[in-house]
Amino acid sequence: MHSLAISRRKRQYRTRQLMNVRTLCLAILHFSEATGYEIKKMSTEEHFSFFVDASFGSIYPALSRLQDDGCVTVREEFESGKPSRKVYSITDKGRQELHESLRVLPRRDSFKSEFLLMAMCAEILDREMIVRAIDRHLKDMEAEIEMLNQVLEHCDDTSGGKIWVAKFGRQVKQQALDYFIKHRHELEALVPDNQAQAAE
Amino acid sequence: MHSLAISRRKRQYRTRQLMNVRTLCLAILHFSEATGYEIKKMSTEEHFSFFVDASFGSIYPALSRLQDDGCVTVREEFESGKPSRKVYSITDKGRQELHESLRVLPRRDSFKSEFLLMAMCAEILDREMIVRAIDRHLKDMEAEIEMLNQVLEHCDDTSGGKIWVAKFGRQVKQQALDYFIKHRHELEALVPDNQAQAAE
DNA sequence: TAGGCCATGTAACCGGTTACATGATTAG
């Protein structure tokens, strides 16, 4: 099955995905200037979390590259008693690249859940684990909804797109939560409560 | 805690995530034996798609390793007029590892959407692109719901967990679709139709 | 005859994460 000699190297891996950290940064900076630290927060905790879960290790290099490519400009702020901040702003070139990126037809949404994997295998787990996971899952869902409520309350900005997305997210998550509360007992019931014999 | 020996010896990147292709394979094989090809289908098109989007390039090596580790066994099937199939079955050791993996508290659900990124930036796009993306998005959502309906219809198996997850997924996606249909015009309205006024 | 489905597998590559380095300020 092997035996093929290394022939020509005409491999050009050009992924050109819509969603990567570079595009995320451009999209966020399109709405307002921000530091790398703020971008990280927005993309993990706040309502830009629908896109990419970026970490510092990917954001800072992305911002540097964007700067090199002339897509963003930097303004350094020094305040006594605070670490210095590098505030990035998008340029026309950056806006153009963002626009270009958004021309691609979006891929399918991706919903991934370790919790559902656990739920699916509920029958081989013990009651206590399931209950703990369910409680935690509930809290997470509530926190996310609360976050979106906060976003929508303090929405002084004029961007209809941002508001539409936040409302959509809140609605979907709220309905998921409602369903979850109503049906969690069915999931719990899948595991017989044999705690007495499960002494470890 | 003492801080003296900490800094140097945590150089071993032990990710130990619940969700990776290895665990996905074990979870699928926990329900029934399958080939790599089938696992790929289930994890991308069918209702195991809530977990990891795995490709052949990750599934086949994962199965080989699982075999080496004694977590699965293989039975090769030769049928005239068809490619040979390698049917994998989980072993006790495999079940044990799955159980062990599921002990970890699940991480937060992750919902990622290129479509929502587009929606958020709707105002800088042109009408035609948005409408095209919305129509496609609708189709995708409908297809996913239909898939889950199929799964639930042909559910001869006794696994309550599988059914619970499929029902949950269907419900959430259906509600998202309903909301989407009701509010898509608001999104469309964000983009002035300054292009082809005559079109419609 | 083209393309899609079945079916397995490898290797190059890459887009990220994790750990680490650094350090000031504020809240408990």
Next chain:
DNA sequence: CTAATCATGTAACCGGTTACATGGCCTA
């Protein structure tokens, strides 16, 4: 005195994807 928050950044690493190789059968 500890932990969290603010703040930037690098390098090792890795869990995947993409492209490639192979080939037979079936349908339009």
